[in-house]
Structures are given as C-alpha cells and as structure tokens.
Amino acid sequence: xxxxxxxxxxxxxxxxxxxxxxxxxxxxxxxxxxxxxxxxxxxxxxxxxxxxxxxxxxxxxxxxxxxxxxxxxxxxxxxxxxxxxxxxxxxxxxxxxxxxxxxxxxxxxxxxxxxxxxxxxxxxxxxxxxxxxxxxxxxxxxxxxxxxxxxxxxxxxxxxxxxxxxxxxxxxxxxxxxxxxxxxxxxxxxxxxxxxxxxxxxxxxxxxxxxxxxxxxxxxxxxxxxxxxxxxxxxxxxxxxxxxxxxxxxxxxxxxxxxxxxxxxxxxxxxxxxxxxxxxxxxxxxxxxxxxxxxxxxxxxxxxxxxxxxxxxxxxxxxxxxxxxxxxxxx
Numbered sequence: 001x002x003x004x005x006x007x008x009x010x011x012x013x014x015x016x017x018x019x020x021x022x023x024x025x026x027x028x029x030x031x032x033x034x035x036x037x038x039x040x041x042x043x044x045x046x047x048x049x050x051x052x053x054x055x056x057x058x059x060x061x062x063x064x065x066x067x068x069x070x071x072x073x074x075x076x077x078x079x080x081x082x083x084x085x086x087x088x089x090x091x092x093x094x095x096x097x098x099x100x101x102x103x104x105x106x107x108x109x110x111x112x113x114x115x116x117x118x119x120x121x122x123x124x125x126x127x128x129x130x131x132x133x134x135x136x137x138x139x140x141x142x143x144x145x146x147x148x149x150x151x152x153x154x155x156x157x158x159x160x161x162x163x164x165x166x167x168x169x170x171x172x173x174x175x176x177x178x179x180x181x182x183x184x185x186x187x188x189x190x191x192x193x194x195x196x197x198x199x200x201x202x203x204x205x206x207x208x209x210x211x212x213x214x215x216x217x218x219x220x221x222x223x224x225x226x227x228x229x230x231x232x233x234x235x236x237x238x239x240x241x242x243x244x245x246x247x248x249x250x251x252x253x254x255x256x257x258x259x260x261x262x263x264x265x266x267x268x269x270x271x272x273x274x275x276x277x278x279x280x281x282x283x284x285x286x287x288x289x290x291x292x293x294x295x296x297x298x299x300x301x302x303x304x305x306x307x308x309x310x311x312x313x314x315x316x317x318x319x320x321x322x323x324x325x326x327x328x329x330x331x
Contacts, residue, residue, distance in 0.1 A: 134219065
C-alpha cells in the first residue's frame, strides 16, 4: 500500500514539473535573439598582437586559438622571426555583443616548434593545417637562404594532447616547389590535394598550383623532386600577385596590379564551373591607398560569416605593418 502511495506521489510531482520545464525552455528560447554570431564588417586593429615594428603573416589551425605570425619587433625592425600568440572571440546570443581578444602567448609546444623552424635569416608566411590522412599537424613557412631568396620548408608533429609535448619532425625542404627564385606562401585546399603558392621565377610574382594524386602521401609529395606548377592565368596579372590563401571555393591574395586603391590591395576569386573567376578587389571597406598584405580566412561553426585577417601599413596603427581583422562573407 505504501509503495502505491509513493509511486502516485512521484507521478504527481513529475506531472506538475513537466509543464514548468517546458515553460523554462520556452523562456530560454525567447532569450536567444541571435542564433548565429557575426564578425563585425568594420576593419579593426588587433592591438595586443601588434608592435611599433612590422607584424604580419598569421597562421592558425582553426578559426580561433593559438597562432603563429611573423614579426621583426625582437630585432627592432630588422630580421623577421616567428612569434606565437592567440586569438579568441565570443558572441552573446541575447544582445548580439561581439567580444574579441588576442595577445602574445607562451605555449611550450609552440615555442619548441618556432625554435625548430627559425633560421638566421628572415622567416615569413607561417601556414598551419591538420592532415587527417596521416594524423599530423603541419607548419609550412618560407625562409630566406644564404643567397637571400626564399625557400619553402615544412615541419610536422602529432597533435598535442593535455600536457604532452609532441616530437617535431623537420624542417624539411619542399623539394616539389623550391627553385633558385623566391618561392613562398604555400597553402592547400580543403582536400589537401592541390597546393597553391607564389613565385617570382618568371620575373614578377605569380600564383601557381600543383595537384597531388591521392595515392601518394602528403609528406612524400612535398619531398618529391621539382615539378613545374601551373600558372593560374585567370588570376595573375602583369604585376605582382602574391600570398594566396584558399578557403572552400574562395581564393584570397594580394596584388599591386593597376586599378587598385594604391600599393598592394587584397583581392578574391571564386572557383566555379571548373575555373577561378576574374579577381575582385575587396574595395575601400578593406583596402586603402597604402599596402594590404597576406590575407587569412578564419571561420567558426557558430558564426554566419568568416573572419578576414590581414596586415597593413595604413596610418593609425601602432607602427609600420599591423595585423587587422574584419568580417567577410563567403557565399
């Protein structure tokens, strides 16, 4: 008899609570005014990463978190070295407030990776990605050699878990691409089967691509002997076209071609119907009469647009080239 009474009380309490729970969930839903966040469409200085010298060339594995970038602040404006930092952001779904944070960090693994990658000369264009086919994280960069020209090289390591410090392999030369000219700013598409890079082997800087057969591993491909890349005719001009970065079906790069706002401008091209479209200038919302350089696109699943990071020597920064960010919509 007692058990029957207890069961009846339990069902009665649950019956009373369920409507309240539904009301509570409805209240939570009502509080959400913005389902997705949005990166601001105004250009903003990443103040806490910048110095009075030159800061540019951000590379990161994801749309936020640890970054590696090039700077010459340690040499007071002389040699370019790699530095580590972080970028983070939040978006309040109730009031639409966007919060951005960045700064210099002190991650032991990144410190070891940077020290392993650095040379006695200039180090530019760090680019990081994860290869799910072999389970390694890669860092690719362009370093000046003893002759003063840029060569591509790469390092790799297994991902860091917890407090573990993974072993680092490399640096290895990218034999597939390197020549006696300047070869730099390598990136890969989402499938990791096409490499994009720039080189001045034909005089001015042009953007090239190389396709990889998936029956050869990525590291083995990069280690291969030199293979002449394909110059992307629909993108290149008679001027300098540099610093390609591919995100989904969009390629962003910098160029000092005629018709821009001045100096180097940022451009984008869309891949459709098997070809890269004619480049489009980002316009005065991003470009200036000064120089805009090395674009990088970051994204986050909870944001409806992407974040475009680049460097510029426009007035109003902390000095020389500074890192900036703004919202960018990839259709």
